[in-house]
Amino acid sequence: MTEQAIARAFGRAARSYDEHATVQISVARSLLGMLPDDFSAERAIDLGCGTASMARQLCTRLPHCHWLGVDVSQQMLDEAHQRGRLHDRYQPVCADATALPLADGSQDLLFSSFALQWVDSAAVCMEMNRVLRADGLLLMALPVAGTLRELKESWEQVDQQAHVNPLLAAPQWLQQLEQHRLACIDAQTVTVTEHYPSLTAIGRMLKLTGAHHVTGRQSAGLLSPRRRRALEQAYEMKREGKGLPLTWQVLFVVARKLA
Ligand SMILES: C[S@@+](CC[C@H](N)C(=O)[O-])C[C@H]1O[C@@H](n2cnc3c(N)ncnc32)[C@H](O)[C@@H]1O
Structure with a gap:
């Protein structure tokens, strides 16, 4: 997937992102909680x-730090501006x-x-190594293989095409970090399962957070009625007391750049 395609997908979701990105925002908070107390x-x-x-x-946690909020989507950054989140320290x-450009x-x-x-894991690990100072810290969280498992399995009942793009497994990320001299201090994979009332609600959440492009070339919204019913029936088999489950496998890493 190209950076332009990613930027377009997130650009379209910029307005709705915060209100629907429950998992993403709670992961970011947990990640900040992993910053060592004595790190300045x-x-x-x-x-x-x-x-x-x-x-x-971020600015409260490190009151003397100057932050750069980097994103490939100008629309996401414009939304940050609209929401009054940009200032001289961010x-x-x-x-x-x-x-x-650093x-x-x-x-x-x-x-x-x-x-x-x-993102290409080798390329981004190389770039992170380049811009970090020796002994500098990386705090990274991201979804890995196993994410959206229920959606993938339900699609497999409908046809043999790939509808959920594969994500790297946690060990592959850890290997890339190590190869680029980013030594892990802490690494944990956490399973987060959310529940939704319907397949429509799942599709909506993915679209409004910009994550729908990971669901591949044919989203549920573009399906013929027959295939949509087949997908719904397959997903309904997984229904639990709280609704239709959707799982994220999230890798959390704290790593230090070796001198
Ligand atoms: C799911 S949002 C997460 C935003 C924020 N970190 C949070 O936790 O709420 C993912 C963001 O990463 C950005 N992104 C994806 N690929 C990128 C890349 N190669 N370079 C810079 N930003 C990228 C997207 O444009 C999008 O704004």
Whole structure:
């Protein structure tokens, strides 16, 4: 998937993102909770910041730090501006995570939540290594293989096409980090399952958070009535007391750049 396609999908979701991104925003908060108490920083990046929903918490947690909110989608950054989240200590930069317009070793901390799952892992690890100073810290959380499992399995009952793009598995990310001299201090994979009243509600949430493009070339909304019914029937078999389950496998990592 190209950066332009990602930027377009998130651009379309910019307005609705915050109101529907429950999992994403709670993951970002948990990730910030993993910052070691004694770590201080003067320069940091919120990589793939989206609407900068974490700007206030990041600035409060590190009161002397200057943040760059980096995102490939200008519309997401415009939404951050509309929501009054940009200021002299949290400034926007529209750029791709694999080609940051920043000097080598210029950053003390990289924070990235729910943003790097569609990026070339080797390229982004190389870039993160480049801009971090020696001993600088990376805090990263992202969905990995096993995410949207129920949707994938339901599609498999309808046809043999890939409708949910594969994500890297946690060990593959950990290997990339290690190869790029980003030494893991902490790594945990957490399972988060949400429940929805219907397949329509799931499709809506994915669309309004910009994540629908991961569901591949044919979304539920574009299906013929017959195939949509088949998908619904397959998903209904998974219904639980609280509704239709949708699972995210989220990898949380704290890593230090080796000197
Ligand atoms: C799901 S949102 C997460 C936003 C925010 N970090 C949060 O937790 O709410 C993912 C964001 O990552 C951005 N993104 C995806 N790929 C990117 C890339 N290669 N470079 C920079 N930003 C990227 C998207 O444009 C989108 O705004």
